[in-house]
Amino acid sequence: MSEKDQIRVKDRNDLIAAVPYLLGFPPEDSLVCVVVDDDRIRFLARLDLSVAAEGPELPEATSHLAELLARYGQQAIILGYGTPDRVGPVAELLRAALLAANVELFDAIRVTDDRYYCLNCDGECPPEGIAYNPSTSTLPAEATYEGIAPMPSRTALEDLIAPITGPRREAMRTASLAAFQRLHTMLFNSAATRADVTDGESSGSPAHVLQNGVEAVQQAIGVAARGELLSDDAAAWLTAVLTIPEVRDHAWRAIDGSEPHRRLWIDVTRRAILEATAAPACLLAIAAYLGGDGALANIAVYRSLQADPGYSLARLLHGSLIAGVAPQVWRDATIGTTD
Template sequence: MTTVPTVRLASPADLIAVVPYLLGFHPESSLVVTVLDAENRTVGGVVRYDLPSEPADAPGLAGHLTSVLTGNAARQVMLLGYGTSAQVTPVIDAATETLNTAGIEIMDALRADGGRYWSYTCTTAGCCPPEGVPYEPTSSAAAATAVFAGFVARPDRAALAATLAPAEGPDRERVDAATRTACAQTRSLAGTDHDWYHEGADQIAAALERAQAGQELDADEVAWLGVRLTGIFVRDAAMTFSRRYDEETHVRLWSEVARRVPLEFAAAPLALLAFVALGTGDGSLARVAIERALSIDPGYRLAHLIGMALDHGLPPSITSKVNCADMAGEIEAQAQRYPQGARPVLPEGW
């Protein structure tokens, strides 16, 4: 579930206008559910699902949605379907039934398509004529609030995923060459008592400092970071830095590393990016990062764990309960006891 800044809704058009900024992209063929604080008329969270291709699958989607909302203690929601009536109506009908049974109040249920919206809860032509109600997103105060808060609405989900696409051109060549050198040096240290854990933790801290200053890493820094993160204890140590720097710094660093390292090394920084995004409530970014990580390494365990958290709608607050200092101490102790867990595990061919 994606958490949001304080956004007040004065009309259905406000909801439709602000949703793309809360998701990070303009949705298509989607069901978007906003959790409401009805007393303050604010949006408390957003969750999105692809519409099923078959109407018979609508009850399954509705059941999963209801489970997620119940687990997040939601009491009032608004449903917004993007697509044709044939696509949206079966899902709205199924969701209405399961949510009512669970005691979750539906404040409104809408369908948006072609610059117009229709309400499933409206019973008169006065509030929702048969031809729908036109809306103009750019004139919405709610959308302006999101823009002012720094939120961006990309054209579609593919455009969001493209922000993590591998780098190309000369930078790709430089980082690939630096990675091969780093791998050769790593192999030369096999059988030694090299301190991979502290060296890796120190480099992570240095890289975060660079990211916080708005500086890009050079090819050697990216290469060595990619290599060191293949050591599980070093990767886990990176998660313990989550509260030492602001969220934007973490997103900037792990996005950069995920894009610039060779493909075989990208699963770890992508999982770290997803972990940070999960903690900030950016479910959309977390999801595309996890999907790319698993496309590279289908068995990558951390990616699977974060994916399960997203599937079950675990709130961002779950990460705030982690005591990073205790976690760092435990990982360091494990690395001292089992130093092989901090050593790089080089992909085949490197």
């Protein structure tokens, strides 16, 4: 999140209170590593212990994470969320990786519902742990004032972009079939080279088709700015024209990370038929990324790649999220490279 370099923590209680706001959800079965500098949080990353425990490449994953953290500072804190047998071994691997990357491990704790336990064995924590109370920290109030609020869980964040169901789903499928037929007819009847829009990676579309697509994007942004939702027909047409890379690229370059853009692409992602989900989900990931919501960005880009594992823009963004590239750096670097 973009505000984390402004957050100052005074103690462990502050840090524990801050993590759900920085991640976007309360971590579970996770290892969170925070880079600090002069008591300010500069960067944080989360390692999913359920994935880490199953993967044979855990040493490489912790080494990569340590190298990433080293780009942001020379002091780090580990917070483990889970049972001792899940947290301990991975924390030890990360500790060694941080040392190899010349990053000092400033502190390491395991956090439960109401207590934390020291992992650095310095004798400071009793065996029964130390009670903490996030409500005594001012950080949640400061984050709320800035408009930052965590979801109850990662699952709740995933539910935020879950596909619509029932009659609404059927209505959108009907509208989408009509929209794709309309686009197909426009392309077929054009004297220009026909574009293949079925794989989401076509190019060379006729000028009048591109103009229609750009207009659909601009109209959608205008509707979102007024706090309104697109009609089924408008949403379906938008998902259809977004299968044209030039239109999609116009859409992502228009994204500014604002709340209206975030709402727009959440709505369109939820309403898109499976075959047309990759583009709006990727655009949502970009909106979240530019808005400082890394948790939503990761979930949205995963949704895009689920719909189309080869989707080039989503793959590019996914790599940048893993590497911890700053949003504006990514945006500047990818202009003209996503076709």
